[in-house]
Amino acid sequence: MALRSGLEAKILIIGCGISGIGAAQKLIKHGFHNVRIIEATSRSGGRIKTGRLGCNIVEIGANWIHGPSQENPVFRLACHYQLLDKEAMSEENQSVDIGGHPPFVANCFTSSGREIDPETLGPAMELYTTVLGKCQDFYSSGEEPLPSVGEFLKKESIRMAHEEWKVDPGTMELRLALLTTLLKLECSISGTHTMTDVGLGAFGMYKTLPGLDCTFPGGYEGLIQHMMSELPKDIVLYNKPVKCIHWKNTHNQPTSKGRTCPVKVECVNEETFEADHVIVTIPLGYLKKHQHTLLSPPLSLKKLHSIQRMGFGTNNKIFLEFEQPFWDENCKIIFFLWEDESDLVDVVSDVKMAWTRKLIAFTVVTPKERFGHLLCGWIAGHESEYMETLSEYEVLHAVTQLIRRFTGNPTVAPKRLLRSQWLSDPYTCGSYSYVATGCSGYDIDTLAEPLPLVGSDAAEPLQVLFAGEATDRSFFSTVHGALITGWREADRLISHYSPLSGELTSKL
Numbered sequence: 001m002a003l004r005s006g007l008e009a010k011i012l013i014i015g016c017g018i019s020g021i022g023a024a025q026k027l028i029k030h031g032f033h034n035v036r037i038i039e040a041t042s043r044s045g046g047r048i049k050t051g052r053l054g055c056n057i058v059e060i061g062a063n064w065i066h067g068p069s070q071e072n073p074v075f076r077l078a079c080h081y082q083l084l085d086k087e088a089m090s091e092e093n094q095s096v097d098i099g100g101h102p103p104f105v106a107n108c109f110t111s112s113g114r115e116i117d118p119e120t121l122g123p124a125m126e127l128y129t130t131v132l133g134k135c136q137d138f139y140s141s142g143e144e145p146l147p148s149v150g151e152f153l154k155k156e157s158i159r160m161a162h163e164e165w166k167v168d169p170g171t172m173e174l175r176l177a178l179l180t181t182l183l184k185l186e187c188s189i190s191g192t193h194t195m196t197d198v199g200l201g202a203f204g205m206y207k208t209l210p211g212l213d214c215t216f217p218g219g220y221e222g223l224i225q226h227m228m229s230e231l232p233k234d235i236v237l238y239n240k241p242v243k244c245i246h247w248k249n250t251h252n253q254p255t256s257k258g259r260t261c262p263v264k265v266e267c268v269n270e271e272t273f274e275a276d277h278v279i280v281t282i283p284l285g286y287l288k289k290h291q292h293t294l295l296s297p298p299l300s301l302k303k304l305h306s307i308q309r310m311g312f313g314t315n316n317k318i319f320l321e322f323e324q325p326f327w328d329e330n331c332k333i334i335f336f337l338w339e340d341e342s343d344l345v346d347v348v349s350d351v352k353m354a355w356t357r358k359l360i361a362f363t364v365v366t367p368k369e370r371f372g373h374l375l376c377g378w379i380a381g382h383e384s385e386y387m388e389t390l391s392e393y394e395v396l397h398a399v400t401q402l403i404r405r406f407t408g409n410p411t412v413a414p415k416r417l418l419r420s421q422w423l424s425d426p427y428t429c430g431s432y433s434y435v436a437t438g439c440s441g442y443d444i445d446t447l448a449e450p451l452p453l454v455g456s457d458a459a460e461p462l463q464v465l466f467a468g469e470a471t472d473r474s475f476f477s478t479v480h481g482a483l484i485t486g487w488r489e490a491d492r493l494i495s496h497y498s499p500l501s502g503e504l505t506s507k508l
């Protein structure tokens with residue numbers, strides 16, 4: 001028996017991150033009243049997660065609104081809920097366009113405990129920005145001279161350095177060491193183990209928006225709380241990890257209203273929920289790990305291959321609080337340069353012994369009046385994954401040794417530490433997606449394609465839909481990308497029912 005009206009459709013959203021919340025908000029606004037969110041954990045927000053270190057608010061997951069300007073829906077929402085400070089909302093801030101890489105005021109220390117003046121290193125920063133720009137340009141030109149960003153960055157930087165810099169060997173080595181540090185930092189930005197895993201041809205597919213990246217003074221989770229407050233109170237079923245989505249379900253019993261639903265969602269605790277449509281917003285890391293069991297019938301080879309090909313790495317933060325700063329008043333970022341690393345290699349050969357070699361950049365958390373002397377260290381890749389296995393005490397000890405070596409100050413010591421452990425999170429299994437070597441936008445589109453696939457003989461269309469950060473071609477790896485995909489899948493269902501439901505169209 002068919003639905004009386006599209007608005008009666010039973011819609012289940014799996015995952016209560018921003019994409020799931022965004023999808024629910026849009027569907028409810030359009031009059032769908034059988035919408036539920038099933039969430040594995042006891043909280044909403046997913047990778048938007050605000051924590052505490054002492055009396056400081058710290059972001060364990062997403063940090064910034066990337067490109068806070070009118071085109072960014074997260075910025076628009078944050079303004080609407082009045083969650084940003086004046087400076088972030090100013091026209092001036094919104095119009096800054098620096099392609100996602102802000103010009104940082106940096107302090108640079110080396111492994112022999114020297115501080116290097118910025119003028120010595122300035123040309124290396126400029127060269128790096130130029131070569132990174134070249135990497136991004138290959139997307140529009142359709143060329144791919146090498147398979148990965150890492151290979152191109154290394155080859156082109158070394159070529160240009162030797163061609164352009166007429167300096168003494170010592171300065172040359174230091175500048176190349178800074179390029180190695182910047183390459184390691186790029187691993188954190190892309191969320192990958194090594195830039196050799198990031199595809200060159202598709203690198204420029206990621207779109208930056210204008211606006212100088214800003215933070216939420218009260219914490220990113222404030223955005224989630226405001227969005228949740230607009231949804232019905234009992235919409236989320238917490239602590240219900242989904243084990244399997246049974247679609248094309250011809251064996252379901254008719255519901256009390258005498259109708260069969262094509263999808264049955266089975267949770268780990270054996271509870272089941274029936275639905276006409278399921279929107280899956282589960283992170284790609286989880287999909288990779290459970291790709292053969294999450295759906296029954298299983299995913300098609302085409303979709304499986306895209307899930308396998310797409311990249312999903314680990315980027316973690318290590319927050320360190322100090323009694324006194326060892327950095328300059330206006331410093332925004334601290335770089336550590338290993339003097340024996342002028343080879344532009346971004347991986348560590350002995351991860352267990354030398355994982356801290358990947359911890360090369362610390363952003364200064366500002367404003368000082370609010371946060372005191374707080375740094376956020378960035379570490380990506382297998383070195384970051386190994387760090388997750390250590391105790392907090394072991395991490396603190398290793399990081400203290402590292403900082404003492406680079407500052408040449410044997411007494412400097414962080415008084416508190418907090419680190420994230422995104423690989424160990426069983427419902428995320430890493431940090432965020434990237435377009436890996438051999439991948440293209442086609443893989444992202446394939447991941448986003450609803451089931452059953454168009455042209456298949458299944459009677460009920462749009463049984464399983466896919467949203468989440470990894471399903472957006474332009475803004476993957478971001479909060480705004482995730483939100484846009486939730487809205488996209490809600491819109492897909494809205495337009496699916498629009499021609500059938502007068503009730504629905506009258507509300508649009």
Ligand code: 6YU
Pocket residue numbers: 014015016017018019020038039040041044045046047048060061062063064065066189190203204206240241242243281282283286315316317420422427428430431432467468469470476477478479480482
């Ligand atoms: C941004 C930033 N940022 C740092 C770090 C991380 C991320 N991002 P969710 O995971 O939120 O929700 C899914 C839910 O599903 C979740 O609640 C699960 O519990 C649940 N679930 C899973 N399995 C389930 C099951 N079986 N059953 C039921 N439920 C289940 N983004 O805009 N600004 O500063 C950062 C950062 C450490 C970890 C970030 C940032 C990424 C965002 O956090 C992320 O995309 C969204 O929150 C995801 O939302 P969602 O709803 O999709 O999933 C050129 C080029 C390069 C391209 N990269 C450029 C870099 C830009 C990204 N930079 C990020 C950097 C930082 C610092």
